[in-house]
Amino acid sequence: MDQHENGAQWPQTMNPAGLATPGGHYSHVSIANGLVFVSGQLPIDATGRKLTDASFEAQAEQVLANLACALAGAGSDVTKLAQVRVYIVDIEHWARFNEIYARWAGDARPARAVVPVPALHFGLKIEIEAVAAI
Structure with missing residues (x-):
């Protein structure tokens, strides 16, 4: 990674294998100064394939699998997560998401x-973005 004059590192971007090609002008992952920023999954x-017609549970499992894939591609994992932001289209899904997430996060x-x-885009029910350490 290249560095600024002040020692800060320029961001490195990547689209790890195992994730679909981004649907817009962005990368799945950006790494800078020892942090991994994962775009909304x-x-x-x-x-x-968009899981538009799948259950909320199936959609939640897929975004968590995508998040794990993005972290692994950047040399990180769930144990190094610092912050997670979850967008859901119905607050009624919160309790079920919390159960799925707790099992996934350990x-x-x-x-x-x-x-x-x-x-959310394409009529989907959940999106997750995160920040982790390498």
Whole structure:
């Protein structure tokens, strides 16, 4: 990674194998100064198939798998998460998401927000973004 004059590192971007090609002008992962920034992950599988008609649970499992893939591609993992932001289209899904997330995260307890939103792209029900250490 290149460095600024003040020693800060320029961001390195990547799209780890196992994730669909980004659908816009962004990278799945940006790494700078020992931190991994993961762009919002939607329930889209590695082939690009959107899980629009899948249950909330299936969509939640897919975004968490995408998050794990993005972290691994950057040399990080769930135990190094610092912050997670979750967008859900119905606050009624909060309790079920919390159960799925707790099982996925195990002993890791990063800072987290669950934000209800009116809609997400493609009619999907959940999106997750995160920050982790390398």
